[in-house]
Amino acid sequence: xxxxxxxxxxxxxxxxxxxxxxxxxxxxxxxxxxxxxxxxxxxxxxxxxxxxxxxxxxxxxxxxxxxxxxxxxxxxxxxxxxxxxxxxxxxxxxxxxxxxxxxxxxxxxxxxxxxxxxxxxxxxxxxxxxxxxxxxxxxxxxxxxxxxxxxxxxxxxxxxxxxxxxxxxxxxxxxxxxxxxxxxxxxxxxxxxxxxxxxxxxxxxxxxxxxxxxxxxxxxxxxxxxxxxxxxxxxxxxxxxxxxxxxxxxxxxxxxxxxxxxxxxxxxxxxxxxxxxxxxxxxxxxxxxxxxxxxxxxxxxxxxxxxxxxxxxxxxxxxxxxxxxxxxxxxxxxxxx
Amino acid sequence: xxxxxxxxxxxxxxxxxxxxxxxxxxxxxxxxxxxxxxxxxxxxxxxxxxxxxxxxxxxxxxxxxxxxxxxxxxxxxxxxxxxxxxxxxxxxxxxxxxxxxxxxxxxxxxxxxxxxxxxxxxxxxxxxxxxxxxxxxxxxxxxxxxxxxxxxxxxxxxxxxxxxxxxxxxxxxxxxxxxxxxxxxxxxxxxxxxxxxxxxxxxxxxxxxxxxxxxxxxxxxxxxxxxxxxxxxxxxxxxxxxxxxxxxxxxxxxxxxxxxxxxxxxxxxxxxxxxxxxxxxxxxxxxxxxxxxxxxxxxxxxxxxxxxxxxxxxxxxxxxxxxxxxxxxxxxxxxxx
Numbered sequence: 001x002x003x004x005x006x007x008x009x010x011x012x013x014x015x016x017x018x019x020x021x022x023x024x025x026x027x028x029x030x031x032x033x034x035x036x037x038x039x040x041x042x043x044x045x046x047x048x049x050x051x052x053x054x055x056x057x058x059x060x061x062x063x064x065x066x067x068x069x070x071x072x073x074x075x076x077x078x079x080x081x082x083x084x085x086x087x088x089x090x091x092x093x094x095x096x097x098x099x100x101x102x103x104x105x106x107x108x109x110x111x112x113x114x115x116x117x118x119x120x121x122x123x124x125x126x127x128x129x130x131x132x133x134x135x136x137x138x139x140x141x142x143x144x145x146x147x148x149x150x151x152x153x154x155x156x157x158x159x160x161x162x163x164x165x166x167x168x169x170x171x172x173x174x175x176x177x178x179x180x181x182x183x184x185x186x187x188x189x190x191x192x193x194x195x196x197x198x199x200x201x202x203x204x205x206x207x208x209x210x211x212x213x214x215x216x217x218x219x220x221x222x223x224x225x226x227x228x229x230x231x232x233x234x235x236x237x238x239x240x241x242x243x244x245x246x247x248x249x250x251x252x253x254x255x256x257x258x259x260x261x262x263x264x265x266x267x268x269x270x271x272x273x274x275x276x277x278x279x280x281x282x283x284x285x286x287x288x289x290x291x292x293x294x295x296x297x298x299x300x301x302x303x304x305x306x307x308x309x310x311x312x313x314x315x316x317x318x319x320x321x322x323x324x325x326x327x328x329x330x331x332x333x334x335x336x337x
Numbered sequence: 338x339x340x341x342x343x344x345x346x347x348x349x350x351x352x353x354x355x356x357x358x359x360x361x362x363x364x365x366x367x368x369x370x371x372x373x374x375x376x377x378x379x380x381x382x383x384x385x386x387x388x389x390x391x392x393x394x395x396x397x398x399x400x401x402x403x404x405x406x407x408x409x410x411x412x413x414x415x416x417x418x419x420x421x422x423x424x425x426x427x428x429x430x431x432x433x434x435x436x437x438x439x440x441x442x443x444x445x446x447x448x449x450x451x452x453x454x455x456x457x458x459x460x461x462x463x464x465x466x467x468x469x470x471x472x473x474x475x476x477x478x479x480x481x482x483x484x485x486x487x488x489x490x491x492x493x494x495x496x497x498x499x500x501x502x503x504x505x506x507x508x509x510x511x512x513x514x515x516x517x518x519x520x521x522x523x524x525x526x527x528x529x530x531x532x533x534x535x536x537x538x539x540x541x542x543x544x545x546x547x548x549x550x551x552x553x554x555x556x557x558x559x560x561x562x563x564x565x566x567x568x569x570x571x572x573x574x575x576x577x578x579x580x581x582x583x584x585x586x587x588x589x590x591x592x593x594x595x596x597x598x599x600x601x602x603x604x605x606x607x608x609x610x611x612x613x614x615x616x617x618x619x620x621x622x623x624x625x626x627x628x629x630x631x632x633x634x635x636x637x638x639x640x641x642x643x644x645x646x647x648x649x650x651x652x653x654x655x656x657x658x659x660x661x662x663x664x665x666x667x668x669x670x671x672x673x674x
Contacts, residue, residue, distance in 0.1 A: 120500045137483060146483065161370065
């Protein structure tokens, strides 16, 4: 209940902040640049609407954290919008890098406008995010603004480090399980960590509380990715709005796959022989499950979930926003949002 | 003389700041990411050396401005390094967007490592630049740091706006001359403007002086691009280290070309019929020169050069660095560096 109410309170202000930022970047002088950004953010073009905007989980997590840590959520709006812009910039580039034609059930930006415009629009959105977070100075101290900007930029760097490993891993048939964590720590957890880290920073919470929020975000992000990996093999691909039938076909080095490889059983034997064909997927998914890949990933997700919720307890989140934060974590970890 | 002496003073500290930044982004944990950055920056790999690093004109311009405006150049080092990283990030992405195989006479990053890694390494360098400029806070006030970060980020946004127009113009056979200025104002002048704007900001010069430095940088950048356009048609392509024989073959909407189109003569008639073949270039370059394209561009370059030098006079640059700044402008405007 708290989560829905607060989300409804935040959303109009958040969308307005995002729209103002895009307007600033690409107003009347650059109508096509604006059109590309508005398309990707789900506001315009074929298929525009709630399904296409995504759920704005990251900015909501940021605003909830600021409020739960004892400050008005409005103070964190520029940071929340900046994080959502970073998330979307990374999706624009990832879709090119991964050769993914679909994003949230619609053609990816590069499919509609070509690779050169899509790379550049991603860069424009990246710049815009960095400009947007500096607006924190309008309602926060310069020190908070600088710290928040630095935290966001560190997280962007981690994002690219994780993506670098992801691309590098594509051409390797086998990898140890340990190779997984720096990849997902960068490409998924770093930005979710930034949400709670920056949210608590804006609230000027004490260092131990800020640190607890940071660990909450980090473990939440890691658990979220492990659950995503499980769905990528045993979930419903249509429901996820993805272009491929299975992560197995994409050759993705997900946690269940790396576990399966470590077992050196039938799954590993098939995997190292080369790309998986779509018709092999059902049997191979069963094989990997039988060899323990699903259970292992589930137990890792449970472990990370416990760490996330323990850190959230340590952070002592307050009031309605505190309740909503627990609710959001619960939903994310059951993949209901 | 002043320019050479000061450049030799700045260069070791500048390279060290750049190397520390790259080390920070991609140290022992990400050796290949570091190798890609070091290759692009001219430090490593086949053909590494002074020719491959580029001339570091932008950071030197930044450091000279800070010193000429009355503060120790060391204060501006993080800003100078950040600007050079932004310049290099944009080259990495531009080469993909323009399908250019060569950069400073060596294979472009994407040719060696593929498009996905090159996009992502550009993003990593972009993040790194934004992190690096925040280090200004170590020897400058928080206010100066925030203002400098905002100026850099505005310039990055302008850079992407200019690049957006450049890509958009590729598919249009004809354009009015006025379409030229927002494109080059963004893709070339914005970052050169940022050098002098931020250099003067770090020196905490008074507003009129800062504004004069800003206009100096902007007009210098515009003049530089117009001269580049002239060389792109009537210059020696080998000397420029470019892959194509002429901007005419690339269909680039340079200033001489847009002037030629506005004349609606023989040059325009040939241009609108479709792509130029390499063997047509010598005759067509003569045709465009006969129709006044070269003279027009030369007169625009002279006008912008005068504006740049007048603004530099207004800025009252001091001491050795002031002399060096005039020297650098003169050399840039004669394309001797």
